[in-house]
Amino acid sequence: MAQPSSPSGERARTGAVSQPACTATVDERGIVTGWSEEAGRLLGYGPAEVVGHPAARLLAGDVGESAQRVVAGRRGWSGTAVLRHRDGRRLNQRLLAHRRASGGAATEWLVVARAADGPSSMPAEVLPGGGVFGEWVLRQLPCAVGVFDLELRLVAANAVLEGALSLSEEEMRGWRLAELAPHPSSDRAEAGMRLVVEGGGVQHVADLIGPGGVGAEGAWSASLAPLKDADGRLRGVCLVAPPTTGAFPARQRMLLQDQARIGTTDDAERTAQELAEVAVPAVADFAAVEVLDDFWYGGGAGAVVPPGSAGRVRLSRVAVRSVVGDAGVPVTVGESVRYPAVSPVTRCLTEGRAAVYGVAEPALARWADEDPQAAWIGRAGVHSVMVVPLRTEGGVLGVMLLGRHRRREPFDTDDVWLGEQLAGTAAEGIHRARHRGRAHTTTVTLQRSLLPQTLSDQQALDVATRYLPAGGRAGVGGDWFDVIPLSGSRVALVVGDVVGHGIRASATMGRVRTAVRTLADVDMPPDELLTHLDDLVVHLSAEEAGPQESAQGAAGIGTTCLYGVYDPISRRLTLARAGHPPPAVVGPDGTVRFLDVPPGPPLGLGGLPFETVETELAEGSLIALYTDGLLEVRDHDIDEALDKMFATLARPASAPDTVCDRLLAAMLTHPPDDDIALLVARTRSLGADRVATWELSFDPTVVAEARRLATDQLAAWHLEEAGFVTELVVSELVTNALRYGHEPVRLRLIHDGHTLICEVFDSSSTAPHLRRARIFDEGGRGLLLVAQLAQRWGTRHEAIGKTVWAEQFLTPD
Known part of the structure; x- marks a missing residue:
């Protein structure tokens, strides 16, 4: 029998075709979960630099509309893409992607790469239309037919094989069978092809391929035959899988x-x-x-x-x-x-x-x-x-x-x-x-128990929230919302989305939400809070990832969060976001707009900055915060979803609850495919009649004057019953500012209806702290007295200086 004499035939005989492919796995959110050594050699990245990061970082260009829409239901995709090497080079590669189960209800994509300009060892004259295989024969045979070159890469296929592999001939051309359909049966078929190339004659593979794909139940057996030219030289391998006949088949x-x-x-x-x-x-x-x-x-x-x-x-x-x-x-x-x-x-x-x-x-x-x-x-x-x-x-x-x-x-x-x-x-x-x-019931119960059961009492915003768990096979995710009262009558609004689904995502959400509340209590600016939260997610992911864990080791990485602080006195809203959709704002006149908040990276990537945006809102403005499940519905595209959301928000509504119900009714016609967290708030303001501010001289004698100013203001507010405690608080806080701080010193009283807040500002960054005074100490008891008399107290650091505050709850009339 004639042996192959081409260089490609030599490569086939020496085992070049069995070299491992460059592979990676990507989850449904586009995060890399697996990275082979060959992929590392191709692009120069180690697994630690890629796993847990967005796959889009590896692209130097757009992969095209066909790849973006493949998730709509196809089992596979093939096309070209320009990849970015670690050293900056651009590599033109062919990609082949397979959808496959990754455990539970989740799915992932197995991506295989090879050079886009690799030549075929099959001469052009034997390709379809070249004279040896007429197009009419190849297309109309009732068998699954594929032609492979000497490197075992497919060069031609008929309609039956296209249907079995769910890929067109153009998409399959240049790929090996094991790459087109990763399965042990494909490996057996390739081993048979190598025997054919090495002169072993016709080979047979049982139960190879059928309408359900390679290795599916009821698959047909295939024959692998050498394909020779007129001179008897081996040019390739032909795979033929005829449908089984008979009543039982x-x-x-x-x-x-x-x-x-x-x-x-x-x-x-x-x-x-x-x-x-x-x-x-x-x-x-x-x-x-x-x-x-x-x-x-x-x-x-x-x-x-x-x-x-x-x-x-x-x-x-x-x-x-x-x-x-x-x-x-x-x-x-x-x-x-x-x-x-x-x-x-x-x-x-x-x-x-x-x-x-x-x-x-x-x-x-x-x-x-x-x-x-x-x-x-x-x-x-x-x-x-x-x-x-x-x-x-x-x-x-x-x-x-x-x-x-x-x-x-x-x-x-x-x-x-x-x-x-x-x-x-x-x-x-x-x-x-x-x-x-x-x-699902267990996860929903856990998820709901980790969300706020009741919204905290505050006077700055009228708030309504909704949470809808996912109704599809993906299961409950890690979406959450929160409303956190801060010092100075301010309120923090939070919406976030933990990557993944199921109990693990819900547990991660609970940890992240607790961290947000802890950091908010420290009164950090939004950008600093997200920076600390980013570090936390990095540490959580490192702790959860075992030595053998790759895909699940990225738990929490990719979490998005939007954090904003509203001040009803200045009517200013300060925002920062980590990969989260921007909030929508509706003015009192009904105009709807997105707030231009720099997106920032998702949490867990580490080392990247977040930016803060501040805007002033008119009283009665509506703020809508949401997770991406509200817009990612299968009935319509993103533009249509945004139009529906804007039209719904523009309709006048008496209460935020009405807005929430309208949004969900307009956007959803069936249970959502992803969780939805929705928070709608209408702004209020505290007028000048509820806030009193005084600049104090930097002199110890000003303490008595500060007490008098506070007492007079309480009388104007008809809050004489709070006078005794307020005098003690003002006296202690002003004395501390004069003793340990720097000028200027400023006293502010805020009466928001249910609480009375006393704030003292000085330009020193040194924060006071509680301590137990010893028997013969002359000081050290004042701050302890403040903590006992006030319901809450704390320190709020600013760009220059600090504010020490104490809050009293007022007894209703």
Whole structure:
């Protein structure tokens, strides 16, 4: 046999085709979760520099609209992109991306890269249209056909192969089969191709490819044949996978179609009904799906029957389907059915395998004698009964009861096989749905317990909030909101979104929210607060990532947050954001605009600055803070979503609660795919009649004057009852400012209705602190007295100087 003589053939024989590919994995949010050594050699980055960071950082240009829309439902994508090397070089690469499960309900993308200008070892004259393979032959063959060059890279494919791999010929050209469909069967096929290239003749690969893809159930076997030119030189390898013929394989093909109709949602009842609808009329004339009571009502936890157990069982009938409706057959969905030990249903549950019974068999007669519920078999004229277990890896969770009364032929072995396959698919779907339902309930409960249960009492804003958990398979995320009263009648507004879904995201959210509250108590400016929060997320991610953990080790990285502080005295709103959508503001005249807040990077990337923006708002303005789930709905694109949001916000509303309800009604037509946290606040202001400010001379004698000024102001506010405590607080704070601070010294009293706040400013940055005075100390007791008399006190640092404040709660009239 002629051996390949081309240089590419030499590369194939020496193993060049088996070199590992440059691969990376990217999660649904675009964060790199896996990085191979080959990828590191290609772009110069180590895993620690890439994993946990946005994949977009590796791009030197746009990947195109087709890649941006691939997440809409395709299993794969192929195209070109310009990647950025660590040293700044731009590399033109072909990328191949596969969607795959990454554990639980999440998915990720496996991305494979290679040089975009790699030549094919297949001569141009043998490519489609070149004369050897006519386009009409390649396209119309009912087999899956692929042509590979001597480096085992695909150069031509027909429509059947395109459909099996969910990629067009143009997208597949230049890639190896193992790259197009990562699967052990692809590796077996490539090993066979190498044998063909090395002169081993025609090779055969069992169960390689079918309509469901490589390695799918019911896959067809393939033949791998050498492709030679007229001189007998090897030019490539041809893969041909003809559809299997025969009656039973035809049922297999039907199974692939029917199984796709089962488990389309995360609703266990819907999955059971889909099983019944597939079984009738495809297999039987009547079908009932029944699940163990303990499993169904116990949330799907620990209620399956291990094979070999015995006894009477109770099941819930969750789905029924019949070709004749409810004529003479049990159709009451939701009722609980108790089966005796002699019934075929109990036997199926305990043995864990399907069985067929003729109407004259003793087992069916004994069941009818002991159980009146079996009378439907005779009433409906059923002549053949099949009982199929709903079996999962952990045991049996129920049965599917099938009957034939219109069709004359009884159930046969093919029907048993088909019923078991359908029931197995449904059982996994039901078990998964109940497990997800239980996990979803647990996560939602945890999430809601970590969110504010009641909003803190404050007078600066009228606030309304909403939280909607995700309704899709992704599960509950880590969105949160908060309203935090600060000193000086100011209020902090926070909205954030922790990356990921499930209990871990909720737990991370709780930790981040607690950190925000702690940092807010220190009265940090928004940009400084986000900087400290960024450091915290970096540390949390490092602590949670084990030595073998990569994808999950990035927990918290990519979290977004918007933090703003509103001052009702100056009516100024100060904001900073970390990768979060900007807030919308509605003026009293109904005009809607986004506040131009510099975006800043998401939390957890480290070392990047955040910027603060300050704006003045008219009294009665509306501020809308939200997470991206409000805009990322599948019914419309982002521009349409923004138009809807702006139009809804522009409508006059009497209360923020009304605005929240309108926004959710306008933006959502179905349960959201991602969590939504929404916070809407209407601004109030404290007029000059509620604030009194005095500049004090830097002289010890001014303390008495400060007490007098405070007492007179309280009399003007009709707050004489607070005079005694206020005099003590003012005296202590002004004395401390004169003794330990620097001029200027300023005294301010704020009366916001429910509280009286006393503030003393001086230009020193030294902060006071509580201490216990010893018996013979002449001082050290004043601040302790302030802490005992006031409900709250603290220090607020500013760009120059500090403000020490104390707050009293006023007794209502």
